[in-house]
Amino acid sequence: MSSDLSCREIPFFNYRKAFVHYEEEFVEIFRDVLHRGAYILQKDLEEFEAHLCDFLGVKHAFGVGNGTDALTIGLLAVGLQPGDEVLFPSHTMVASAGAIVYAGGVPVPVDIGPDHMMDPADLERAITDRTRAIMPVQLNGRTCNMDAIQAVADKHGLFIVEDAAQALGSRFKGKCAGTFGAAGTFSFYPAKVLGCLGDGGGVVTNDDHVADGIRMLRDHGRLHDAEIRTWGMNSRLDNLQAALLDFQLRTYESTMQRRREIAAMYEERLGDLAEVVLPPGPNDDPNHYDVYQNYEIEAERRDELREFLKVNGIGTIIQWSGKAVHQWRGLGFDVHLPKTEAFFTRCMMLPMNMVLSDDDVEYICSKILAFYGK
Ligand SMILES: *Cc1c(COP(=O)(O)O)cnc(C)c1O
DSSP: OOGGGSSOOBOSOOHHHHHHHTHHHHHHHHHHHHHHTOOSSOHHHHHHHHHHHHHHTOSEEEEESOHHHHHHHHHHHHTOOTTOEEEEESSSOHHHHHHHHHTTOEEEEEOBOTTSSBOGGGHHHHOOTTEEEEOOBOGGGOOOOHHHHHHHHHHHTOEEEEEOTTOTTOEETTEETTSSSSEEEEEOOTTSSSOOSSOOEEEEESOHHHHHHHHHHHBTTBSSSSOBOSOOOBOOOOHHHHHHHHHHHTTHHHHHHHHHHHHHHHHHHHTTOTTEEOOOOTTSOTTEEOOOSOEEEEETTHHHHHHHHHHTTBOOBOGGGGOOGGGOGGGTOOOOOHHHHHHTTTEEEEOOSTTOOHHHHHHHHHHHHHHTTO
């Protein structure tokens, strides 16, 4: 082991480094957009939306204010009615459930399966005569087994709205996350795989009618002109942010590749370690193409491991402050989801981002192995 591996500072995410990597290009984009005075619903947004459609293989894409608005708008555009129940996995960000509430629905949490994603086998249990929709969450850059979820949706006549906030470019059987349901949504929060310099989100659909609904909802009820047709919100992706995203989308293939490479390195070094459970590897299953928004593991003596890594300069986090959505008392859920609850006693995330070097990953792995006495 080379000597520069003896001590490192590896924050969980390094916003400054991420900016500096593209500093010249970003400043040039700022200058260009600001000189044109092009801020709201301008050509850079239209171009980004068109490129997003091409990339995903979907008919319509809309930039909106953030990933949470994207979900609310998607649910409303698809026709969610007040009191409709929507099934979602409790292993997700509170935003998934919050959006259901703000769209007038009732969020109903379900458990996770062995892959830590929404468990298709737990859906039937939660279905009532008020259930209207399923919200699969394409978590950590992986797409759920959409065949199994679609089968339940078809059987019960439910629509699907995907929360693909963490999964731009992830695929199941060759089809992109976000393009399975009536609508799919993305987040461009700075730490997401495709991130802007603030808040941003996207909604996609193949349905022309849903597309019109999204267009009106994000812009005060306006469709293609100044006429107000319905009640709407103000949730438009800034043109400047769209320009920054469009620029990064051009090299997105190599971004996904690099993250998969890092996942393969973790797998190579930690795969045999009995004390940890790793996420599925990049080449484990030909049905899945994962983009590794996060690298979430389960670990024995998790809290001690995190402390040990911290002392050695390595930042880790436990997703969403360490609780599943249904475990936040203030939200009023009264349900027991054993697999999700057990998972949250053991889960944590290792650094996974574009500024990690191979040596950084090696250093992280060597410290984890050392912690377990290997
Ligand atoms: C980030 C995220 C959201 C919310 O996106 P924002 O852009 O922060 O509003 C929703 N769901 C999941 C799973 C997320 O990770």
